[in-house]
Structures are given as C-alpha cells and as structure tokens.
Amino acid sequence: MAAAESRLMALLSRSAPPLDPSAPLLDAREVAVEIGGKRILHAADLRVAAGELVAIVGPNGAGKSTFARAVAGLQRTSGGSVRWSGVDVGQLPGRRLAQLRAFVPQRSRVPDGVTVREAVRIGRSPHIKPLGRMMQADHEAVERAIARAGVERFAERKLTTLSGGELQRVQVAVGLAQEAPLLMADEPTSHLDLGATATLAKLLRGLTSDGLAVILVVHDLSLAAAVADRVVVIASGRSVASGPPADVLVRERLAEVWQVDAALETRPDGHTALHVAWLGRQERQSEAFAAEGAAADPPA
C-alpha cells in the first residue's frame, strides 16, 4: 500500500481515546495562539463543569473570540492544553467534537437560498451518519431548537432576508439543534433588543438547569453578572481574573481593565446594574467649570 494511502486509512480508522466522565467537561490551561507570527493570546485558562454558565468578558481586541475558538477546537493553538472530558482537543475528530460542544459564532457567513429550518437542520448534522438520513429524533431535535430559540415565526424565510437580531436567534437555534453538553456563544446578544436579550438570558440559564454547560462571550457586564456562575476576564491576551461576578467585577478591576470609573450593583432580587461615570470625573469637572465660567462672563 502506498504511504499516502496507508496514512488515509489510518486517519479514517482513527478512533478518539475514551472520554473520562470524572474529568472536567472543559479544562483549558495557559492557552496561547499565534496568527501570522503574532501572539494574539498569551496564556488563558478556563475550566467548565456540567451545569455551569461561565461568561468570558474583556475589552475589545483582548482575545476573547480567539480564546473561545481555540478551546472549541476551531483555532490552532501554539501553547498550553485544551482537554474535553480529559481528552486533548487535537485527538478529537470533528464529528466527535461537535457532539461535545456547539459553537455559536459572533459572525458567520450567510449562505444564499438557505431557509431558517434548513440551517437548523445543518446544525443537527453531527448526529447524522455519513450518507445517512435524518431520523424522527433528529427532526424532533430541530423543531425543539426552533421553538426554544423562538424562531418559528420565520422558520421558512431565507437567512438572507432576516434582520441582525433574527439571524442571531437563528444561530442560537442552529447551536441548540446540536444538543451538545456544552454550548458556546460568542456575543449572541449584540444585535438583540432588551426583551430578546432577557429571553436569551433565561434560555441560557434554562440550559444549565437541564445540566448543560454554557460559555458566553459577552460585553454587557451587568448581563454577565446576572446570568453567570463565574466570569473570566481576558485582558491583553491573558486571563487575569476568574470567579463569581461580584468578586471579580469590582471597581478597581473595571478601572484597571476597561479604564472606566464604574461599579456593579447586584441586588438580592437578581437585578443587576452597572453604574458608569460615562464622561469621567475630570470631564464632568471641566464641564462644570466651563458652565460656571459662562455664567460669570457678561454677554458680549
């Protein structure tokens, strides 16, 4: 047998090592990523267990999406380790990985001519055998995902005709149809209005009540504080803090990482708010001085 042929046979027959149910669902340590010879991610850690919702937060360009893609096995790493139920991500063939985690991307290519229902069916494909057909259970999973993400109303519409918020909910439905034990979503609320954001927050929390794990990359810190069991802060390509939102999103850290004067308020009834000095103390003072000056100046 030619060498290339035997390599192909080995690849096709490659079976992944068995998962270790006692290991964390996801255990990522000191993950580093280089793109085009440039270090994008230096060292980021993330551990997630079943039933947990972990929010990844951090400033623009900090490396959150790169980290999420790296742990999902969608981005080559240059250092550290990523293990899913004890197995190195590099040893998990694509279909196997797709049965462990669903990934809802921040942006995705919208193919021409595909309806919402067809897109959600594609999300179910990791469960369909190669050259196989969808079974009754697969159709049911697709309909469940469509209903749970609240996209029934436009299920027959073409993806290209949807608004940004509608498309985002469809992407969540595509992820849900995968019925993986962990759902990762990169900024799934960036186009959603207040009500749709609250609905999605309840949906994600509901998944954890069903024993699933959720990783949410999100900018809205008050939302992160409301829904997450833990937050991981990424700054300049490193995870710099991890823990319960009230412990991590403290005033000093908000000032250090986001350079804003802000404080998170978490009330016992579950309401959260981020109080931000939007214009900063100095600007507000100088504005006050300007106003005082204008009042003192006699009209010309």
Ligand SMILES: Nc1ncnc2c1ncn2[C@@H]1O[C@H](COP(=O)(O)OP(=O)(O)OP(=O)(O)O)[C@@H](O)[C@H]1O
């Ligand atoms: N393919 C690429 N080529 C070059 N640079 C890249 C590439 N992908 C990401 N980067 C850079 O890596 C850094 C981290 O990007 P990433 O998208 O992970 O940040 P982020 O924290 O998710 O940002 P945001 O909150 O703005 O979405 C950014 O400076 C980005 O420009």
